[in-house]
Amino acid sequence: MSLPAVRIEGLWKEYRIGGQRHAGETFYDALSRGLARLTGRNEAESQAAAERFWALRDINLEIRQGEVVGIIGRNGAGKSTLLKILSRITAPTRGHIEVRGRLASLLEVGTGFHPELSGRENIFLNGAILGMARREIARKFDEIVAFAEVEKFIDTPVKRYSSGMYVRLAFAVAAHLDVDVLVVDEVLAVGDAQFQRRCISKMGDVAGSGRTILFVSHNMTAVRRLCRRAVWLDQGQLMRAGTVEDVTAAYLAESALSRQCERCWNDASGPGCDDVRLQRLAVKPLNAADRDGVASIIDVSSGLRFEFEYLVKRPLALNLSVLLFTSDDVLVLNAVPIEDVHWFGKEFPTGRYRCRFELAPNLLNAGIYRVELLFVRDQAHVLHREPNALMFEVHDVPNQSLWHGRFPGVIRPQFHWATERIA
Amino acid sequence: MTDSQAERVEAFFSHEHLTVIEPRRGWYMLDWRELWAYRELLWVLTARDVKVRYKQTVLGAAWALLRPVLTMVIFSVVFGQLARLPSDGYPYPIFVYAALLPWTFFATAVGNAGQSLVGSSQLVSKVYFPRLIIPLSSIGAGLIDLAIATMVLVAMMAWYGVGFTPNLLAAPLLLVGVVFIALGFGTLLSALTVAYRDFTHLTPFMIQIWMFVTPVIYPASLVPERWQWLLYLNPMTGLIEAYRSAFLGKAFDWAGIGLSFTVAVAIFAVGVAYFERVERRFADII
Numbered sequence: 001m002s003l004p005a006v007r008i009e010g011l012w013k014e015y016r017i018g019g020q021r022h023a024g025e026t027f028y029d030a031l032s033r034g035l036a037r038l039t040g041r042n043e044a045e046s047q048a049a050a051e052r053f054w055a056l057r058d059i060n061l062e063i064r065q066g067e068v069v070g071i072i073g074r075n076g077a078g079k080s081t082l083l084k085i086l087s088r089i090t091a092p093t094r095g096h097i098e099v100r101g102r103l104a105s106l107l108e109v110g111t112g113f114h115p116e117l118s119g120r121e122n123i124f125l126n127g128a129i130l131g132m133a134r135r136e137i138a139r140k141f142d143e144i145v146a147f148a149e150v151e152k153f154i155d156t157p158v159k160r161y162s163s164g165m166y167v168r169l170a171f172a173v174a175a176h177l178d179v180d181v182l183v184v185d186e187v188l189a190v191g192d193a194q195f196q197r198r199c200i201s202k203m204g205d206v207a208g209s210g211r212t213i214l215f216v217s218h219n220m221t222a223v224r225r226l227c228r229r230a231v232w233l234d235q236g237q238l239m240r241a242g243t244v245e246d247v248t249a250a251y252l253a254e255s256a257l258s259r260q261c262e263r264c265w266n267d268a269s270g271p272g273c274d275d276v277r278l279q280r281l282a283v284k285p286l287n288a289a290d291r292d293g294v295a296s297i298i299d300v301s302s303g304l305r306f307e308f309e310y311l312v313k314r315p316l317a318l319n320l321s322v323l324l325f326t327s328d329d330v331l332v333l334n335a336v337p338i339e340d341v342h343w344f345g346k347e348f349p350t351g352r353y354r355c356r357f358e359l360a361p362n363l364l365n366a367g368i369y370r371v372e373l374l375f376v377r378d379q380a381h382v383l384h385r386e387p388n389a390l391m392f393e394v395h396d397v398p399n400q401s402l403w404h405g406r407f408p409g410v411i412r413p414q415f416h417w418a419t420e421r422i423a
Numbered sequence: 424m425t426d427s428q429a430e431r432v433e434a435f436f437s438h439e440h441l442t443v444i445e446p447r448r449g450w451y452m453l454d455w456r457e458l459w460a461y462r463e464l465l466w467v468l469t470a471r472d473v474k475v476r477y478k479q480t481v482l483g484a485a486w487a488l489l490r491p492v493l494t495m496v497i498f499s500v501v502f503g504q505l506a507r508l509p510s511d512g513y514p515y516p517i518f519v520y521a522a523l524l525p526w527t528f529f530a531t532a533v534g535n536a537g538q539s540l541v542g543s544s545q546l547v548s549k550v551y552f553p554r555l556i557i558p559l560s561s562i563g564a565g566l567i568d569l570a571i572a573t574m575v576l577v578a579m580m581a582w583y584g585v586g587f588t589p590n591l592l593a594a595p596l597l598l599v600g601v602v603f604i605a606l607g608f609g610t611l612l613s614a615l616t617v618a619y620r621d622f623t624h625l626t627p628f629m630i631q632i633w634m635f636v637t638p639v640i641y642p643a644s645l646v647p648e649r650w651q652w653l654l655y656l657n658p659m660t661g662l663i664e665a666y667r668s669a670f671l672g673k674a675f676d677w678a679g680i681g682l683s684f685t686v687a688v689a690i691f692a693v694g695v696a697y698f699e700r701v702e703r704r705f706a707d708i709i
Contacts, residue, residue: 015707084706088444088551091703097444111549114471116478121471128467129550 005212006063011095013056055081057236068207070223071216073233079216101180110170115159126173140176148172181212271386280309283392299395303361309354318348323372365412366396469563487568495520502640511642517579521670522639528569535561536609537626544709558613588672607690610698658686
């Protein structure tokens with residue numbers, strides 16, 4: 001087993017909520033606070049105590065050399081604070097951390113870039129700020145420039161760069177750092193899709209060469225692709241650490257609990273256009289549909305009923321088209337009412353309508369699903385597309401096997417599996 | 424740098440180096456080793472300031488000449504011609520210019536260093552390096568300006584036919600003293616400005632007043648004998664007087680120089696110590 005690259009023991013970090021105000025505190029305030037303390041008046045102090053909060057509470061974590069660890073959690077969960085402490089930007093309040101080898105952090109793309117300086121000068125400047133030696137930068141200079149695709153503009157001041165070029169150059173410098181531990185915050189949020197793909201593949205290369213990476217992201221697909229382990233923080237506490245599948249699934253499940261399985265709108269606010277407007281959308285487990293309204297959990301053995309109510313404000317030949325996606329944005333199915341012989345292809349007079357369809361039990365795998373809804377006219381023209389009409393979660397059911405993880409695959413049918421001994 | 428030193432510095436960035444992160448409170452010794460390991464960054468940031476200083480200006484580096492020369496002309500007219508301030512028997516222009524150069528350097532250095540941390544808040548909150556690098560690097564650009572402006576001083580010495588004496592050899596040493604005081608005050612003010620923006624307004628005003636209690640436009644001999652000690656409490660007094668003596672070939676006041684150097688080192692120590700003490704809080708409150 002390799003040595004721990006990072007060991008965190010009992011880490012606590014306290015912030016004053018009035019941090020901003022403290023920054024704007026005048027010298028006079030500080031003087032009077034100091035005087036108050038000298039004369040034994042402690043009001044100011046006790047007041048300050050009430051305005052504190054713990055951004056991190058008792059974090060214990062060990063990250064081994066060569067591991068790629070994803071850090072996930074809601075905004076304000078303490079992810080960035082943890083990265084800032086690891087990069088020694090801010091000090092912990094309590095606790096002990098050991099980092100083996102060189103650690104570099106990429107909390108923001110282009111830190112320290114100077115707009116007046118050329119791309120070439122900024123590569124050396126940024127490299128030095130990130131802790132690279134001059135000859136190291138010189139050695140990797142061509143590689144950096146090639147990765148950033150800015151060869152032609154390398155002697156132009158970066159203030160004349162497009163934002164895309166700027167981000168590419170900045171990431172290129174950081175990506176070529178020769179460090180043992182790389183700490184990366186949500187830097188992939190900038191830049192276009194193609195650039196993001198390249199960044200992720202570059203980080204994959206870095207990880208492949210035995211470096212340790214800590215990667216904060218909201219993009220579960222990226223975390224799952226890059227990381228083998230994940231850590232889930234919530235309100236400053238470590239909720240779970242383990243394999244990436246396990247932790248991301250737990251995180252998604254938790255955040256899905258609060259998601260509604262029914263949404264209603266009043267007349268004008270519903271998604272749609274002037275011709276047609278959605279009023280209600282619900283997904284219900286069929287096994288509970290007739291049981292006196294007690295909301296039941298949707299699990300893999302439930303049949304599902306999708307219900308829609310909408311207003312048609314001008315007569316038109318309308319149909320709905322419902323798309324179901326997994327949390328990884330894999331399209332599972334497209335439900336179109338072609339079996340609805342009474343209405344499909346017919347003109348809808350103005351009025352309020354309700355329609356529904358059902359999915360058989362034992363079809364969807366456990367996971368989070370997103371419902372996308374389209375209003376279509378004449379079976380051809382999309383009047384309105386609502387990509388996030390509803391989210392719902394299908395829970396796993398306990399089973400007899402020793403396998404406790406999620407079953408792989410998009411669907412989870414029943415197999416009527418049978419074995420017989422034939423000889 | 425010796426081999427063993429190089430090894431120690433390399434080890435600082437090596438793959439085996441163990442960094443321990445713990446809460447820090449109270450007074451701490453400056454980590455010279457770490458500072459030395461980051462010396463390249465100091466150089467790069469200084470070079471950045473020098474490069475950027477006169478970018479997109481028409482006159483460029485000529486500003487480094489124009490500003491002190493124009494100030495010298497104005498001071499010569501106002502204080503030399505109109506107010507008729509004494510100048511220890513030397514022509515007033517060269518008398519004031521020789522003191523104006525180290526003073527301008529000092530004032531610029533303290534002003535820049537004081538604002539340096541707040542001006543680099545983006546760096547401070549996003550990446551780690553010894554914070555002391557920031558005020559240190561803000562002083563370098565002023566040295567280049569000083570070197571350029573000194574060429575005019577040498578020309579004036581030739582013109583007036585004064586000052587080409589061995590005294591000149593002391594000038595670099597005296598400059599080191601000025602740098603120490605500037606660094607001491609600069610780091611102190613930069614750390615204070617992070618927490619209390621009052622110093623953004625206070626510093627320029629303070630420097631302005633400071634010039635008048637330093638013998639820049641007048642000689643120290645103008646002050647009555649029994650009040651001289653008061654003047655010399657200001658560490659810049661001894662250094663500015665000595666700097667002028669170096670270029671004008673006047674006799675040095677060794678007691679004054681010694682006192683100034685002692686105070687300079689003390690100020691430097693206090694400034695850096697305070698800086699180190701509050702350094703860890705910068706990112707949280709900047």
